[in-house]
Amino acid sequence: MTINKLGVHALVFSGGTTPDEVTYTVDQAKKAGYDILEMSLHDAVNLDVPSAKSALDAAGMDIVCSRGLAFDADVSSSDSAVVARGAKLLQDSLQITADLGGTHFTGALYSALGKYGQPLSAAGRANVVAVLQDLAKEAQTKGMTLGLEVCNRYETNVINTASQALTLADDIGEDNVLIHLDSYHMNIEEDDFVRPILLAGSRLGYIHVGENHRGYLGSGHLDFTSFFHALAQVEYAGAITFESFSSAVVSPTLSNDLAIWRNLWNDGPGLAKHAHNYMSTMLEANRGDL
Template sequence: MRRLGIHSFVWTGGQTQEGLERALEQSAEHGYRCIEFAYLRPELFDLDRLARKSQDLDVQIGVTMGLPLDKDVSSEDPDAVAAGKAMLADAVRAVRDIGGDKLGGILYSAHTKYNRQPTAGGWANSVQAIAETAELAEKAGVDLVLEVVNRFETNLLNTAAQGMKFIADTGNDHVRLHLDTFHMQMEEANLAAAIRMAGDKIGYFHIGESNRGYLGDGTIDWDRVFDALAEIGYDRDVVFESFSTAVVDEGLSLACAIWRDTWTDSAPLAAHAKQFIDLKWAEALRRQATNRRA
């Protein structure tokens, strides 16, 4: 079942319990049926309370994260790899405990701009770590989705084709791709072709404009993106993601280079995004139906 969701950083920097609960409430008020939280440290938040809030509002929680350098599973340092595996296992448990249904993001490497090429040994270490994490996630009832991001945020998976090779190497069907239009418009020669190539291996999809701001104000050809999603019959979650210095987590701001206000008021941004995505989906489905009759 396809649900339309929104990233919690549209509403809050995510540092407080109150902020996360308010983000759930505001998402529900705007008609979103799922929300994405950044990595939740169980010692800082009441996960049971967030789970109850999510259930009461009928807003499904998903969680995304990136690994720090000292827990980089694509490293050739066995201590870093072991620490990364432990962090991923903890994250799976946290998602389970909050009633979430997916763990995504940059799970396969550090979330950073690397100063070196990836290595064959690092790739192998990452593949093994993700395969092991996928087994834990499947037992916990949590989907595992790997976000393919731009060259300034990882050196390992920058294109859907690289992502497909990686998940094939894990040998685990529980691992899927997490594609994001913001990253794709930098790295893919053709966004629609990449979506069609990945097909049913896409487990999660981020809708984000090229400038991180209002949808339609950047350079992405949204008709082609939605036509491709409709063509492959994509029926999993679609989440709107937008970052601004108006509301941002400090760590994310540094990792993703969020240096300016792409917007200043959350509510109109969220309302516009829902309207925009609903409209583009409807238009794509109408075109698909017309093409079938032709």
């Protein structure tokens, strides 16, 4: 029987990455029953890595790191200087993930996080492939995997569906590049919640669970029964992480990038406990005899 580790995004608890904020976040994630904390590295310049690792180790929690890029450091650009800045950010973020004790680095590693005014160019896509080939090879030397998070059309023009992500992973051509599906983005771009999961199958490396409005699980219209049943059908054994955002907790950079303009909840710890119970129940109910 598959027992998935459950994770929670740090922005459920705190918008910053000072030592006190990270300690609080780790403590609250542990109290809510989670095995994994996901930290975005958008504010990595202010992250005290040794302090954060100490907090994680003391709590016995795993870490997954994620990020997207900025338009002035976009590896999908056709400008070589812009691409080089993005490649450096990715390499630095991979090292931070390793230094924190993480083995999986994921997110929109292939582009800026924001709305593009034009389709992806052939030159830009070639730059994505080249940069991520190098990053994947570096990750292999550290025993790490990379995740290609499939994001919606308003956050990237590189990959919006599981099928596109698989094609990009094939072109990168490294076995440690895995697919990261997110129910929030899937609701916008995919035909349903089943076929993309079945299509990705054994190449699924990470899962985000979030409502259509990114609030309390079960308070929106998403068909999580089909979603979790499909995960059981492909015998997905990886991490499942709850991701939710509200203007109640504001990141200096990421909240604007993700267009978090309204307050969907006030009590992060309460929200996290609710989500842990919800996901645990869904996993158990949809596991069945598979």
